[in-house]
């Protein structure tokens with residue numbers, strides 16, 4: 001049987017798409033997983049499906065497509081990128097190869113040439129090491145300044161995701177994510193680090209604290225002493241273990257650039273940079289962006305999120321964006337009462353008050369960066385006296401858990 005090869009096709013024009021799909025259909029073992037005309041929409045599919053090859057049809061203005069080729073070649077070196085174009089001038093071929101394409105196909109497709117390119121792609125794929133089973137996405141919710149609401153945002157983003165997710169508390173000395181989720185962790189990251197060499201699914205599950213069927217917590221150590229034994233390399237290993245078993249790992253790191261935090265940020269696919277609209281927080285975010293630039297983090301993994309947003313704040317948002325050199329990717333309204341009540345109850349807002357404005361905004365952020373999210377129920381929950389007593393009881397039990 002011939003080698004199975006999976007393909008994704010990106011083509012601005014329908015004609016090229018059909019041509020390429022028809023050509024691939026002639027090859028035994030070739031399977032087109034998905035096709036599209038928008039690189040930003042196709043990218044997450046490539047990440048998720050890890051195809052053997054991506055065929056990109058270049059249009060009349062190939063610059064954006066060639067930048068996408070570069071990105072794919074850099075981020076997915078085991079995937080063969082094939083450029084196809086009607087313009088087969090030496091300049092276009094050279095630019096494609098320089099951008100990182102392994103092969104160039106002239107359009108319209110010539111069957112013999114196609115067969116050769118297909119054969120060479122198969123040879124390239126045959127020598128690539130096997131792709132790991134799963135590679136969940138790591139999303140860090142970071143601020144270089146305390147108190148901007150990173151833990152609140154991280155908790156809600158994680159709770160909004162509709163796929164298996166783990167929330168990782170990297171405030172190793174004083175993590176309190178258990179309180180935000182209303183759970184009492186018995187084990188922590190320290191236990192996982194200690195047993196990392198022999199961890200299997202069952203052992204890992206025993207170290208996690210479930211919150212819902214989709215969301216679990218890997219808590220910070222209860223004793224500050226055991227946090228001292230955790231090193232950056234351990235965080236790296238822990239994230240590898242988690243991302244092999246979960247679709248998403250949402251990290252709540254410290255507000256410094258220490259080696260533990262950097263280990264997590266280095267490994268993050270997305271970093272939500274949370275700030276509030278006050279000058280110290282804006283300055284601190286600007287410095288963080290400069291540090292990330294120096295560290296070589298691509299800007300596409302950094303997303304500025306304004307928390308505690310209010311129209312009453314006398315600051316021109318465009319000016320803030322210019323100062324940061326980065327667009328604001330998401331907003332969360334300021335609503336102290338609602339936010340603090342959900343924290344005191346130990347219930348993420350996206351599940352306890354799903355109809356509230358902040359919950360909607362938090363779900364939008366989760367949807368933008370983490371794909372599938374839980375839908376909000378159609379009907380708002382009724383609030384009677386019974387629910388007041390239930391809340392009072394929940395707050396009291398949270399207080400006794402915290403003491």
Ligand SMILES: Nc1ncnc2c1ncn2[C@@H]1O[C@H](COP(=O)(O)OP(=O)(O)OP(=O)(O)O)[C@@H](O)[C@H]1O
Nearest residue numbers: 146147148149150151152308333334335336339340
């Ligand atoms: N959108 C919001 N509107 C109003 N208050 C908010 C909002 N988001 C967070 N807060 C409040 O801000 C406070 C700090 O939130 P949180 O603990 O999440 O911040 P943090 O950045 O994690 O702080 P720390 O420095 O403790 O890590 C909490 O009291 C919370 O209720």
Ligand SMILES: [Mg+2]
Nearest residue numbers: 150151152252
């Ligand atoms: Mg915090």
